[in-house]
Amino acid sequence: MRLLGPTDPMPIDRPRRIAVAGAPGAGKTTLAEQLSDRLGLPFVQFESFFHGPNWTVLPDWEEKVLAYVDGDAWSIEWQGEEVREQLTARTQVLVWLDHPRWLTTARVINRTVQRRFGRGRPIEGGNLESPLHTFFTDRDHIVRESWRRHAWIRARVARLITENRHPDLVVVRLRGQREADTWLARSGAWLKPCTSPDWS
Helix, strand or coil: CEEECCCCCCCCCCCCEEEEEECCCCCHHHHHHHHHHHHCCCECCHHHHHECHHHCECCCHHHHHHHHHCCCCEEEECCCCCCHHHHHHHCCEEEEECCCHHHHHHHHHHHHHHHHCCCCCCCHHHCCCCCHHHHHCCCCCHHHHHHHHHHHHHHHHHHHHHHCCCCCCEEEEECCHHHHHHHHHHHHHCCCCCCCCCCC
């Protein structure tokens, strides 16, 4: 396994299976979509596999995720504990947005407020996060969830690196938005979209 920072050269000339890890609010979806656009990769938001209207968990979400990552080329968020191992096994580059907890939490708060006013990226399934005032009564409120999952995601990726069960995997650790911006700005050297339908 290779662990890279924001200025390290990419050892893969043209990565075509990319997952983005991070706590809620880290910017996983945004970066996965940006990489999809730059590389010409298919992108499907993980949430579209998982939730239907009224936050209903779709019964076939695991099968749909695994069918998607069985393809030759894609970009997606690194989510779903039930499928995470299979997703990781198919991933060439895992981009780890290891931002400070205060940053991800502040972003989730801002995102929640914006969505309450009909702004920002809509949630798949037509869902809407609970209003901020329910933070005090709802233990599963997205702001609380972001705070809790920050440490969990960091430990999960650290364990992945320590166990090294995927020796060909490249992990890019980006700590803070400045490092993420630096890495994306330098990506022109290796983010070369494929002009042929053959991804082999």
